[in-house]
Structure formats: structure tokens, C-alpha cells
Amino acid sequence: MLILSSEKTDNPARIERTYYLISENIRIDGREREDYRPMEIETDVVSHAFGSSRLRLANTDVLVAVKIEVDAPYPERPLEGKLEFFVDCSANATPEFEGRGGEELAVELSNCLSSAYRSEEVFNLKKLCIMKGRKCWKLYVDILLLEVGGNLFDAVSIAVKAALWNTQIPKIKSINVDGSNIDIQVCDDIFSCTKLDVTGAPLMVTVCKIGDKCIVDPNAAEEQCSVGAVVVAVSRGNICTISQTGTGSFHPDTFKSCLILGISVAQRLEDSLTETLGEIKANQDVGFLK
């Protein structure tokens, strides 16, 4: 978990108040334990990308862009396309990221994403195959952290899902095979594209344990109070990845209650995200900085 330098000096009275209030099911900013802070989401913000999104959750700001390239599939999985995640921790986000400071967090985030998207039940890579064993689409999902204000896993997973939802894959008109040479002709009309199926794309919920209660979407002060958190990636009501952040350990019963909370919150998050994405109209004119 990332603790910013300004939060390290948070005074003990405030921390104690956080503890007390959480046990009463109300938090410093007036939320209940299972509530999220308001978030803002935009799609199609980067014109050079095939799909993009920007999410702002309180002070956390994430920009995700998807680029597509033609590649050869892995020999052991000739029928599948490729999907790769890259996380970039810009030093703009927090001074701690300067140099190689953000590397550990970046690796943790991209590992968690790639293991969440690995199962075929979650995201079907077979749709990205162009020609068995020879050609496939490769999706590069680049995640740029613009500002870090806690709860990164949730924010990144929502932004990634929105960017993939927004992604347009070019239609293929014809494939000419001449020996080992493969020639692909893409449809001339740039607007006739296929959309990806992202109904199963996982959403990650970080469940933070404070005292003997669990909360979601912790703010900076709350992150400091908690010893550890469980990241639950949920896809269609099933769990596709569980990971832990921080260094604390959990009792099995607490751990199970974290999972139950994670699933129910993810379900609500999923519903509201689908609703929001449905409201977005094509070619809606929105600026990056509004």
C-alpha cells in the first residue's frame, strides 16, 4: 500500500476518530462502510488510441489507452490473441514515483490485472484470433497514473474495463496466404469496427480491514489505519483473482467476510458502471480536461 509522505504525519487523534467512527458504520467524510466516493468517467479521450478512458475517483486520476497491433499467437495457444497490461507510474502523480520508485507498484498492478483477465470465462482471447497459429490481434493496455489518492486497484480496473468497452477492433476484409507470407486487408470504412465483449471483464474491489470491520474505497487516513487489504477481482459474480496488499495477516473468518463484502460491492459497482457506459453516446464531444 502506498503511503504518501504528507499522510505519515497524520495526527493520532484523527486516526483514533477514524477507528471509532468506522465501528459505528459512519466514516469521516460521512460515507457508510460500503460506500464509494463519487467518480467521474470519460471514454474516447485519446484520439490516437483504439479505445481509451479516464477515471477520476476523488484524488485518484487514471488514464487508460488501448493500442492494437497484429502479431503471431503463442505456439502453445494458436487460437488465442494476446492482451498485455503496462502500468506507468508518472512522477507527476506523487514524488515517491521518481526514478524507479513506482516500479514495484506498477508490477503489482499489472500482475494483478493480467491474472484477473487470464481465464477464458472472464475474457475470451479467442475472439482476437485472425488466423489459427499465424496471425492474431495484440491488445496493449497502457495505464497511466496521473494522480494517486488511494484505492488504485479499484480505479484502474474500472478504467481498464471502460477502455476495453470503448475499444474498436478493425474489421478484416480479406486474408491472402502466399506460403509464409500473410497479407491482411482491413476494411476501408474506418467506422465499421467490431466492439469487444467486456461483460465478463473483472472489477477489482479493495477491502480494507480496520479494527474488526471491513470497508471499501479507503481514503488516505483510512489506508493508514489499516494493516492490510484484500483485492478481490469479480467477474459475473465469480471471483477470478484474489490478492493481498500490505503486510498484515488475516484470520480465516475475517478473510471470508472480506470476500463476501467484495463480491456484493463489485456487483453494485458493475451495475452502475454498465448503466453509465450505456448513457455515453457515440461521438459525444468531451474534452480531456473539460
Next chain:
Amino acid sequence: MPVDHKRINAPESAVPYKLFTKLNTESLKEQYQKAIRDGIRVDGRKPSEHRKIFLKTGIVAHAKGSAYIEQGNTKVVTSVFDPREIPNRTDYCLKGEIYCEFKFAPFSCPKRRLHQQDSQEKECSAIMKKALEAVVCREEFPNFQVDVYALVLHNDGSALSAAVTAAGVALASAGIPMFDIITSSTLAIQGEHSLFDPNFREELLSEIAIEKEHGVVILCVTSTHQQISHFHQTGNLQLNTITQSIDTLHNTCKEIVPVVQKCLVKSVLSVISES
């Protein structure tokens, strides 16, 4: 992916010849049915049976503490080195750190591994680090780091679990202050089959969606405090399956504890008899 220019690497287009063998022409479902027939696995185990464990300390002479674990064919060497100051750190940190490096030997898997850590190895290192941080009294060595290296000589499944268990023993034998003994166990799930301590093939097949529910679960538990120090899952599983697997894996981890205790007692006795 950065390329290692100091060594001669195999051509990038190289394909493992095993892909062309007869086994690979079968569908995944057939392959899985072969792996478990009438409730008995290829190596003759029942689904809930753990492989035998061999554990020994003090096998790396230069390390402060080391351990070697054999779990069926899976062989892992772990070594722990003296605490040293954290490199490139300017500010003071109250708690010491653990640096973990998990590596598959180039010849340990069916496919050749490179000398540099790949993303899977980095992920395993991160899991190991988190699992071990919860059992080490890190406030005893502020501003210092303890290096833990795990080298897998032969990967026949559950390598990460074996490495975590062995690293716990190596830390203890190195005299690093610890809260508890840590043990770890893996479960591979495919449909209604749950296989404990999977071998390489079972682990591989459980990561692919043959049935709707599939996945691999790794649990690391501290023995006396009964706490989950780390839990990692991949695949696609229902909540019930996961809660059940937590309980059953917890029991399996408890069964490994006596092996670890015996090994540590043996190492202490040998130190006493030497002096």
C-alpha cells in the same frame, strides 16, 4: 521485455518440440480425464493426498541459513543472508525489509527459462515477500533488509508453496526473529475436481478453462496464530468453492507443520552437538 545481451539466447522463434507430440493432439478435456481417472491421479495419489515432503537445513555453506525442500519431484533450494543496510535508501524506516528473489532454474521446466526474471517469477517473488513479511519481526532490524533467495531446481507443480515453506525454515535457521512458523499449500480446481498439491501437468490444466469453474489457489498460514499470511487465487471460481478451499487448505497447511518442526529441532540438535 529487456533482452539479456551478455548471454547467448535461443532464437526467439524456437518452439518446444513437445507441442508436436501425440499427446498434444488430444483435446484438453481428454487430457484432463487422463490426468485423473476414477478419482486416482497419474502418480497414484487420491485428490486430497499431499506428496511426501523432504526438508533439510544448512545446505548452502555461505548463507546464514538455508533449506532444501523436495515435494515429490519439485525441488527448491532457499537461502537467507545476513541483514544488510537497504541500498539506495536515504530516509530511516522503522521496520526492516525482506527482499525476495524467486527463480526457476533454466532447466527446471519443460520450456527453457531465461536467466533474467520473467513476469511470472517477479509475481512469485512478490507473493513470497508478502507471505514472509507477516511472520518476521521486522521491527527488530530497522533500516536493514534480509535477502531471501529461492531457486527451483525442478518444477513439478506447487513450486511457490514449497518455496514459501522452505523459506520459512531457512529464515528460522538463520536466526532471524520470527513470530511463527509459516507453511503453504496449493490447490488446483477444475469443475468438481479439487486436487491438492498438484503436479506440473495438473497445475497447468487447472489454469485453462475446461469447465466453467477452474483455478489455482495458494494459501500461506502461520501455524500457532492460525492467520492467513497470504492468499492468492487465479482462474474463475465461485465464492463457496473458495471458502471451502480455504478450510481444506488450512488443514493441509497444519499437517505440514510437524515436518517443519522436526526439521528445525534436528538442525538445532546438530548445532549443539557440533559445539
